[in-house]
Amino acid sequence: MKIWVDADAIPAVIKDIICRAAERKQIETIFVANQFIRTPPSKVIRSLQVSSGFDVADDEIVKRVEPLDLVITSDIPLADEVITKGGQVLSSRGELMTKENIKQRLNIRDFMDTMRASGEQSGGPPPMNQADRQQFANHLDRILAKVK
Template sequence: MKIWVDADACPVVIKDIICKAANRTQTTTIFVANHSISIPPSRYISFLQVGQGFDVADNEIVNRLTPGDLVITSDIPFADEVITKGGHALSSRGELFTAENIKPKLNMRDFMESMRSSGIQTGGPTAMSQADRQAFANHLDRKLTQSTK
């Protein structure tokens, strides 16, 4: 299993958790973004810079993804593509997207998008909490443990 990170919007604290876990478990991890990001020196961690444009990083990950790989993203339509291709998707807030929960999440996302486009203020996401960080670290740990069995 490889870890693919949709790094364009990945919070720094989550990036740090991913890097520590990648080194600890010796898991190949690739951060993909359309702008330069810093990553720690490691034989397990790399960075792939893609061109500018809508969903360019997402498309690159989907093209390189193999079944069983883990993708870190909070982009629900992208998570749906990952699951369809046989991968696993985990949000930066520690929510594991599955075949069972992704369609209702897509429907809710589309509903909220239509509310916003009609002028209704829906508010943004809450600030990332310690509980979110812990949930992310726990789910990541479980996925990495499962992949080594």
Template sequence: MKIYVDADACPAVIKDILYRAAERKQLQLMLIANHALRVPTSKYISTLIVNSGFDVADNEIVQRCQPGDLVITADIPLAAEILAKGGQALSPRGELFTKDSIGARLNVRDFMETLRSSGIQSGGPPPLHQRDRMAFANHLDRILARSC
């Protein structure tokens, strides 16, 4: 199993959890972004810088992901593509996307996009809380325990 991170919007605290997990489990962790990232020196951690543009990083992640790999992303359409390829998707807030839940999540996302495009201000996501970090770490540990 490899872990891919949609790193442009991934919070630093979540990346830190992933760095420790990659070292502990000796798993390949690749952070994909459209800008340079600072990561610890490790034979398990790498970065890939892609060109800027709509869905360039997402497309790279989809292309690289194999069945059983884990992708860390808050991007619902990307999570849906990963699940369709047989991968696993986990949000930085600790939400494990599943084939059963992804359809409803896509509908909510599309509805919110429609509201925003019609001029309704929906605000951004709430700040990342300790409970979100704990949910992420717990789900990650369960996934790694099953896979490694």
């Protein structure tokens, strides 16, 4: 199992949680972004910088992910592709995305895109709070506890 992080917009506090968990469990973790991402000195944590462009980092993750790998992203279309390939997905807010809920999330995302395109203001997601951080850490721990 590897952990792939869609790192273009990962909150710093979540990045820290991921790095601590990767070190503790000695799981290879790759932060993928179209810009340089600083990672702590580690034999299991690294960054992968891809070229700029729409969905380039997402495409690289999809190309490299293997069944049972964990991808950390809040990008719904990326999550759908990862799940289709047999990977696991956890959002930076600690929401597990699965075969059972990803299609509904895609439908909601598409609906919201349509609303925004018509001029409706949605305001975006609320700021990340302590409960979000705790939910993320708890789900990550549960997933990693299953790794031998």
